[in-house]
Amino acid sequence: MAVDNLNDINKLECRDNDYSVSISGVAGLSVRIYPNGKKEYYLRYTHPHIDGKRPRMMLGKINDISLYEVKYKAESILNMVAKGVDPKAVQQQQQVNKYAHLKNATFSEVAQAWRDHKTSSGHKGKSNKLSFSESTLEYWDLCLGYMCREIGDLRMNDITSEMILTVCEAIQNNQNQATFVGASTRLYTEKVFSFAVARGLCDKNVAIDTRGELAPASSGNHLPAITKPDQFATLLNDMCTFKGANKITLEAMNLLPYVFVRSIDLRSMRWQDIDWDNKLWEFSPTKGEGREDMVSQLVVPLATQVMQRLRSIQSDTGHNEYVFASMRASSNPYISKAALVQVFHRLGYKEVQCAHGFRASAKTLLMEQPELRYSDIVTELQLGHRIKDTHGGAYNRLDEIDTRVRMMQDWADYIDKLRDLPKKEP
Structure with a gap:
């Protein structure tokens, strides 16, 4: 035929x-x-x-x-x-x-070529529109702009890892700029070099040598957090099999990795804040009130796995106001901070991983793992951080929401895959 x-x-x-x-x-x-x-x-x-x-x-x-x-x-x-x-x-x-004319070109020229490549027709979404929002593109320009101003006129092969590190450290030491911007600048510089090496435009990705030399994108109180995939997989497996606490505390512990909100916000999660139809959880972060660096309203897209877990918990606490309602006769309407702290101590993760640490774990893995590679701006928004763009305007609770919905589902699938990996012998 x-x-x-x-x-x-x-x-x-x-x-x-x-x-x-x-x-x-x-x-x-x-x-x-x-x-x-x-x-x-x-x-x-x-x-x-x-x-x-x-x-x-x-x-x-x-x-x-x-x-x-x-x-x-x-x-x-x-x-x-x-x-x-x-x-x-x-x-x-x-x-x-196509890129032959950029052989050993300047960093600024190659950075522009990388940006053009990312926003070309080969990177369009299902709606045939660019899959990167204006805010994301502006953030790229902000980060790479720092590097271009300092080393933009240097040839790719003349740039050293020390030069890159110096620029990024200067950003992180600038009181007017957030720590994660310096870490983001390093990451995007590495991507530009990776783009160049793959196309024969320079000999080596010297930015790789700067990994781990900066304060991490999520640095702050330096709470313990695991950021390596193999170690994180072991942690997830240990959490899944742990039985040394009551059911509701265990449910809260095992839900933390999926939503990576603060412990207090998870523990005080209310049934009425869950939008079952749209798979969203919207609430006012406890630490967001009165703080310029935190949003006052946060929307958390709920992955399929999270929805299933919540349905399961609903049979136990659905009659209460709080999802993780306290089962003990106490003045606390929901489980205490101490309950989660003790769980990780009993698991053997004291000074290694804490409840709050899942925020750092998620951000680092989402940005660095090849199968994920979500931008800092999207992860920062999902963490509830208020980010100002280059014009001084702050992003709102729904910015990048479509990308965040995809990210949270990809993240849930990723950690499920990690948990199911065969456990390595010590």
Whole structure:
């Protein structure tokens, strides 16, 4: 079976597995239909130099390119093949040459190329709009602006790790700037270097050598927190199997990693503040009142796993005002701070991890792990920190909410995956 026009292509129905249908008029041209409804044009051609090999090239999605353009593009590729030219090799060479003019360019030039690359068409979301908000782009410019002012005119290969560290330390020592901005500047500088090394624009990512040399993005009271994935996995596993406390305290302890709010805010969580339909928890952070660096209202997107846990807890405390209502005859309406403190001591994590430390654990892992890599601005907003942009305006409780919803679900999936890893032998 073959299709002749766009009307025929639109009539092709989804199946349980993806499949291809030939398009008449051009040899090797087809449309591939996926179970989720996506349809893409592909061209399979005979390799001009390797017998028996028939490479396949994706020419575009049906919503992005017309059938006429696809046929013209496919015929041009086949003409190249007929002349003994491999179109895939040409395509790869063009991609490499795209940045050839930046070979050992200045830091400012490469930083701009990195930014352009991140905001290019290849980084659009489902709505075909840029997946980065204006506030995120402004934050990139803020952080990299510091580095560009100091070393922006230096060639990439002439920059040392000492230079990078000096700039970042100066930011962190500036009383007018938050500690996390210095840490963020270091992280984005590392990303620029990584971009450059991958494209042959410089020899080494010297920013990697600065890891761990700055105050962490979430530094403050320096409360104990685990920020290494393997150690965090062990902690999660120990928490899951621990039975040395009452049920409600254990439920609170095991929910902390998912929401990484302050201990007091989790312990005083109220059923009426949960939006079950939209999977959101909105409340007034205890420490946000009267503080310029904290938001007065915080929205916490609740991952599927959190919703399931809350449903389970509801059968025990749903008749009370508080989710983690105290089960003891005391004046406290919800579990005490001491209850959570003692749990981590009994687990053997005294001076290693505390309830508050999950905020630092989450922020560090969300920013640094390759499968997550969420920006500082999004993580800071989720921590309830009030951030001012370059124009002095403060972000509000709903800024970056769509990204935060994705982040909290990705984070929940990530820590579940960590918890399920086989436990390493000591």
